[in-house]
Amino acid sequence: MxxxxxxxxxxxxxxxxxxxxxxxxxxxxxxxxxxxxxxxxxxxxxxxxxxxxxxxxxxxxxxxxxxxxxxxxxxxxxxxxxxxxxxxxxxxxxxxxxxxxxxALPNLPAADVPDGADESGNVVAHERGEHRHFAFTPAEHDAIGPTLGLDFETGVAIAGARFTLLRGSAARLARALGQFMLDRLTREHGYEEVAPPLLVRDEAVFGTGQLPKFADDLFRTTDGRWLIPTAEVSLTNIVREKILGEGELPLRFAALTPCFRSEAGAAGRDTRGYIRQHQFDKVEMVSIVTPDASEGEHERMTACAEGALDALELPYRRMLLCAGDMGFTAARTYDLEVWLPGQGAYREISSCSTCTDFQARRMNARYRPEGEKGTRFVHTLNGSGLAVGRTLVAVLENYQQESGAVAVPAMLQPYLGGLTLLESGK
Structure with missing residues (x-):
């Protein structure tokens, strides 16, 4: 607002x-x-x-x-x-x-955001990690995954298009990834773990900017609540209608939750595989800070997401989105795109945005500076740390073996009981 x-x-x-x-x-x-x-x-x-x-x-x-x-x-x-x-x-x-x-009006772009109408105007900020060289032609995840428990057919049979059932090795890998990401944020980066509601009221989705403009992108229950499209909604609304003391800031929250999106505007996009689903898991980061701290917090948050990719030894690049490609509430957004050798392309795996006071005005979320009687609006930031399903896709493609097995990244092995290789039927 x-x-x-x-x-x-x-x-x-x-x-x-x-x-x-x-x-x-x-x-x-x-x-x-x-x-x-x-x-x-x-x-x-x-x-x-x-x-x-x-x-x-x-x-x-x-x-x-x-x-x-x-x-x-x-x-x-x-x-x-x-x-x-x-x-x-x-x-x-x-x-x-x-x-x-x-x-109905989007947030204004920060001064350093490049001009551009769509993703073609985005700018590479940096690239990290080495692309793996394979002695064979690397396959895409939808060819690797089914033997490891990525069951597209059963998911569709149970729930319809854009739903996938995970079982066996795929389910264990997804669980390990979520726990690994959440542990990093809470143990190493000072985020407070939260288990938030997955169903929220109109005021919550209005506060973070999904309503009224993007109602068609959401799922709504018969009693009028909304399934969260991201834990950003629940986490950011923790400070709704509150006046915080300056000494309470920054607040940093992290949650691993299912997310639900109707993908109303995504007809024909990523219909194959596990990239674009109606239901998926994601680790979300939200920061509530004073205005003078939001620039540094944006860099810090993005670095936290990058750290997970570094630890998993997945090559990626950071993109500074142009004004025309940013989300509705963002003043500046960094997308992290992971390299998928099977596709031979970079694909988004995290999006980290500073929303300045745009969401805070919608939520009436304020703080009282030390020594002042008046209040000011907080600044809010959010980011994926990371999308679990897309990280699973990246692991399958980057760690695939010619035999069809998938090596387990070293950082994930403790979460899988020391397992070093995911093989068919296990």
Whole structure:
């Protein structure tokens, strides 16, 4: 959500920033609504002031036994009394209209975010890790996985398209990956482990920006709750409607949860394999910080996600997303893309974003600086640390053997009882 006062102060800059995200100029309409709202507020305040003055004059007229004047003044008071609820209702209506327009606008891109309309405008920040050289033609994960328990057919039979059943080695590998990622974040990087609700209310998904614009991307239950598309929703809303002390910050939360996405806009994309699913597991990171700490926190969070890839010895690259390819709430986003030798391509495995105070305004999440009476909005950040399913895909493709077995990365072996090789039927 945007601060109307900042738009009022520099509408041209606001429109220019939105234009970088492919959104047409909106400040004229916003400022017209804002002017109507302020005029209505001023009219209501003037009417209330006049009513108070006339009420006092009525008392004075009655005290001087001037009944005619008293009756005339009382008529005026009655008219104002009738007008005030109408003005209050008009103010609420304009407030709601203004809020609806603001809620539909994405966050503004940070100054260092490159221009661009889509992923072709993204910039490689750096590449890490060596591509493995195979003495055979590496296969894609959907050819390797079925013998290890990645059961696409049964998943579809049970739940329909974009659902997969994991059993045996595949299920154990997924569990090991999730535990490994969560342990790193909590033991080495100071994140607090959270087991959050998977079902949330309208206010929660509005707060993190999925509503109202992206309702079609979500699953909704018959009682009106929403299945979380990412644990970011639950974790960020921990501070909803709260005023924190500056000494409480930063807050860092991590959770391993199932995530649910309808993929309404993904028809025809990644229909094969385990890349794009309606249900998948992900380790999520969320940070709540003061505004002056958010730049450093974004680098720190992204480095935490990179550390998991480094530990698994998976080659990857960091991408700085252009303005047109970022998510709705992001001011800056780094995507981490892992190398998949079977596909011969890099694929996204993590996305880390700073949302500045955009989500905080929607959630009314604030903090009180030391020594100050007033409050300020916190800054929120979120990132994948990592997507478990896509990491499983990366392990299968990067550690595949010519025999069809898959070597277990050294960092995962303690989570698999010392197992060094995943083989068919085990």
């Amino acid at each position: 945007h601060d109307i006062r900042l738009i009022r102060d520099d509408p041209a800059a606001f429109d220019a920033a939105l234009a970088r995200r492919g959104v047409e100029a909106t400040s004229p309409a916003l400022l017209a609504l804002d002017e109507r709202r302020r005029a209505t507020v001023a009219e209501a305040q003037a009417a209330q002031t006049e009513r108070n003055a006339l009420s006092k004059a009525v008392g004075q007229a009655k005290a001087s036994r001037d009944e005619a004047r008293a009756q005339d003044l009382m008529t005026q008071v009655a008219a104002l009394k009738e007008a005030l609820p109408r003005l209050a209702a008009e103010e609420r209506r304009i407030d709601e209209e203004l809020a609806d327009v603001l809620a």
